[in-house]
Amino acid sequence: MLTYRASGVVNFAHAALGMFCAYAYYELRATGELALPLLGLPARVPVVERPTVFTALVAVLVMAAVMGLLQHVLVFRPLRSAPPLARVVASLGIFLYLQDLARLRFRKAGAASFEITSFLPRGSRELFGVVVPNNRFALAAIAITIAVAAGALYQWTRFGLATRAAAESEKGALLLGLAPDRLAAANWALASVLSALSVILITGITKQLDPIATSLLVIPALAAALLGGLSSFTLATVAGFAIGMAQSGVLTYVTRADWIPGWLPRGGVERSLPFLVIIAAIVWRGRTIPARDALVEQRLPESPSPRHPLVAATVLGGAAVAGLWTLSSQWRLAIVVSVIAATIALSSVVLTGYVGQISLAQYAFAGVAAFTTAKLAADADIPFPWSPLLAIAVTVAVGVAVGVPAVRVRGMTLAIATAGAAVAIQELFFNSSAVGGIAGLEVPPPALFGVDLGFAAVGADNFRPAFGTLAVVLLALACVAVANLRRSPTGLRWLAVRANERAAAAAGVNVTAAKLTAFAISSGLAALGGVLLAYQLPTLSPDAFLVVGALALLALTYLGGIASITGAIVAGLLAAGGVVTKLGGGTSGSSPEYQFAVSGLALVVVAIVWPDGVAGALRRLAARIRR
Amino acid sequence: MSRLEVRGLSVSYGGLVAVDAVDLDVGDGAIVGLIGPNGAGKTTCIDAVCGFVGASGHVRLDGRALDGLPPHARARAGLVRTFQSVELFDDLTVRENLLVAAAPTRWWSLLADALAPRRTRVDVDWALDALGLRDAGDARPRELPAGARRLVGLARAIVSRPRVVLLDEPAAGLDPSESTALGERLRALPALGISVLLVDHDMHLVLGVCEEVTVLDFGQVIARGTPAEVRADPAVARAYLGTTR
16 A cells, blocks of 8 residues: 555566565565565575564565565666556566565475574453454554554655655645655555555464465455545555454354355455455445546557458467477477467456456456366267357356446456456365365366367377367367457457447447456456366465456466557466466576576566567567668 | 427435436527536536436437436437547547447347458548548547537437537537537537537537537526527626625
């Protein structure tokens, strides 16, 4: 929230920063060495032999402040006037970078190997007949103190007043002689320190520290901040407490209640219910058509009309098919991975690029389709072309169901709401024993008219090109269909909605219908990708469809060019395990273990250099050459 | 019965009554003016008639009640508006801006569009011609001067051949010669079967083009009549002087 105030960024990397600092803190306590978060610097520096809690805390919090400052100076200040989505992409880049770096720097990884100690008071006391450990009281007290202090800081001090003024109007603040830049820097440092402190405190109690799960704490935090309207500390704190209490309350209830069917994962109910409540609250406050004075925050890269989709699809598709039939099996795998990622990325191009609806639920949609296919094929014995088709139909229904409430919110609020929906789908559906659960599922290979279209095979024949060809053909067809939609009145209406919802409504466009159509098409495309993934993966497990994957792919698509089909193809090529990583791994001798950290950095750099994405840069280059 | 009939239209924000029991009539082939000092509720009036804000009262078009319909349904029924700040779709060309408003939607449009995107040839050039924008069809709105952008907004409003168009300050930011030219274009609209409700600050334009003028102040109708009658009305002079003092 502080960073949003400081520079209008909804920072997805916020908890990731706290996560890294928490690791650093425990490491420092254990070894006396401070791990540095920058590639290129020595991995760690010795500080003191046996640091006390106090010295360790101070050292780590100072590091957090510096990290916050660096983020501001190196990343978000250059992006001040970039489209909001570019800033989100940059924060996702930092998210990936920190996460991977935590894995590299703290090799012992896994919470178990750390001695996680809390310095909060031990013991417990009774409250309303429930035993509550003392450390919870301490934590609550600290949280409230921080909220009150922050509230007071922003309400009554000159610094707070100036920050609020700069958040309202940067130009206005500049004219008044304030320095929005220095203010933003101070706010970034403060926010980072708070994030580090709270993650250290929380992990001290829960004893759970994990690069991914801890970083994802950002989603409930953002949800709480959203309820506070991104500006009220009191509301946000109350909301935060309410979420936490609701979760444990629901947990107690769920473990006792008998009416909840056994196939529903109980932990999932606990983790997803508060989300659903928050989403409902956010949506309830939204409006179908923005009011006259509503801030229009989205500005997206321009969306060029595709010129020769049929020719392009034939040439590229032909090249991919030729590659499938001539190259080695590892290359075949890379091509198929890229094709599937491109299909899912295409779903983001439709929804986010054409209609401006930022959705982080695309991987969840893909997962719904994948698990439904697996279930239909393995348990219900529905033969090949029908099981995936049914699964796609089911997913489109789910997509529209998510879309119905989502048409009332827009921009970053929608992004957070869809992230919440993705987590809910993940917790309730993928982990449910009815669809396989954590153990995973195996999908029978597809076959049509006696032709084996399966992917895996024994021996050198593994990763059979027939399946790849099917995937390429489907992607090519999908691209042509999307290109046609973009050039037709339907696409014009989508772009009209993206540009200005009020004006679109005045021109007779049914904005709700336009958005829902896009949700339907987009979830259908994601479902196609999910079905292909179900056949491609040796075993189907929920890990393939985590919200982190959706974040990474959305970021890649944005870099490729979110508003054009080229962007989806570029994203597919860049996807982890795809053609570009295969190229990189094959030619350069650099250690592949830094791959994610480096690609996270690359995301940040590209977001700064080409806020419109690679496709936009290529287009401008082509225009310059023609001239 | 007039073509557009507004009866007892009221809008309130909390305790503030922005529009108070306003009646308006726009007849066949009529150009009707709606004027008033800043903050009189003119734009809110248009918002309410077109369904952009919740309002009490009744709106009828050709005798058909439009109460409770969302904005896009009112537009499809033939009640279309423009915006004070133009609000064009900047990502689309001028011709595409018009196509958004003109292309019909059917339940099978989506499927047909995916298979054959260019099958529909909707004629939008007549609207470009009517406003002298023939050569601007392939330009992006940002590439045009402010005056031309206003005309594109007007073209987008009339391209669906509405029954009534509500124009919110179409002359704002135009120089006197552009404003006079706009007046000529507006006078030609009734011949195309389009009635006009004109809101503007440019008295020269409003009093020169309209047959009937309604004056609003603090959300209430304070005068109504021909331009000459309104000009002579002491209540109108008071309302305007009261705000400029």
